[in-house]
Amino acid sequence: NAGVTQTPKFQVLKTGQSMTLQCAQDMNHEYMSWYRQDPGMGLRLIHYSVGAGITDQGEVPNGYNVSRSTTEDFPLRLLSAAPSQTSVYFCASSSPGTLYGYTFGSGTRLTVV
Amino acid sequence: QQQVKQSPQSLIVQKGGISIINCAYENTAFDYFPWYQQFPGKGPALLIAIRPDVSEKKEGRFTISFNKSAKQFSLHIMDSQPGDSATYFCAASKWGSNYKLTFGKGTLLTVNP
Numbered sequence: 001n002a003g004v005t006q007t008p009k010f011q012v013l014k015t016g017q018s019m020t021l022q023c024a025q026d027m028n029h030e031y032m033s034w035y036r037q038d039p040g041m042g043l044r045l046i047h048y049s050v051g052a053g054i055t056d057q058g059e060v061p062n063g064y065n066v067s068r069s070t071t072e073d074f075p076l077r078l079l080s081a082a083p084s085q086t087s088v089y090f091c092a093s094s095s096p097g098t099l100y101g102y103t104f105g106s107g108t109r110l111t112v113v
Numbered sequence: 114q115q116q117v118k119q120s121p122q123s124l125i126v127q128k129g130g131i132s133i134i135n136c137a138y139e140n141t142a143f144d145y146f147p148w149y150q151q152f153p154g155k156g157p158a159l160l161i162a163i164r165p166d167v168s169e170k171k172e173g174r175f176t177i178s179f180n181k182s183a184k185q186f187s188l189h190i191m192d193s194q195p196g197d198s199a200t201y202f203c204a205a206s207k208w209g210s211n212y213k214l215t216f217g218k219g220t221l222l223t224v225n226p
Contacts, residue, residue, distance in 0.1 A: 004156075031211070031212035032212070033212045033213070033214075035216075040122075040218060040219075041218060042119075042202060042216040042217055042218040042219050043157070043202065043204075043214075043216040044216070045213060045214070045215075048212045048213060049212075050212060058213065090156050090157070092212075094211055094212060096209060096211075097208075097209070098211075099145075099162050099164070100159055100162060102147065102159055102211055102212075102214070103159070104149075104156035104157045104158070105156050106155060106156045107154075107155075107156050
């Protein structure tokens with residue numbers, strides 16, 4: 001079982017560039033989420049999805065876009081990268097009603113210069 | 114904005130000692146409280162979780178204590194080991210919405226040999 005797979009692991013962008021962070025899970029989980037982690041800030045929710053075709057905003061959605069065309073994939077798009085988006089991004093997936101079902105990927109470390 | 118407040122920010126414990134990390138939440142609708150462990154360069158991993166129908170849950174050396182009236186919960190690590198050195202995050206959500214976790218800011222635990 002691969003679990004939650006994120007690519008790339010590292011990325012450097014120039015200000016204004018766009019890119020897509022990939023996230024795929026093979027556990028048939030309904031729920032998927034994107035978080036960003038910054039020093040001293042914990043993890044903050046960017047966007048989430050409760051099923052294919054259904055997405056919604058989290059705590060810090062500005063500058064990011066998501067779509068969920070399949071159960072397995074939940075890409076995160078940076079529309080016009082800014083230095084404030086320098087962070088480590090984590091994708092997570094879970095099923096409803098499971099105490100221990102929320103699984104995180106290994107993260108993408110993004111630097112915007 | 115709902116918050117989960119976590120303390121202390123950092124903790125140093127001797128091998129064999131007890132590590133205690135505390136969290137307090139504001140939203141009385143929260144009824145799912147997981148703890149995550151994160152090693153450098155890795156994604157958070159679910160360690161233990163509790164729901165408010167019990168006041169304590171123990172798994173091996175890890176115990177969650179829950180005080181619903183005080184809106185507080187804590188993680189106790191008994192017989193702490195150097196391998197427990199990591200960052201620990203508490204989190205909270207509504208049971209049916211575990212795709213929208215609200216995280217504390219984390220506690221860096223160092224266990225000295």
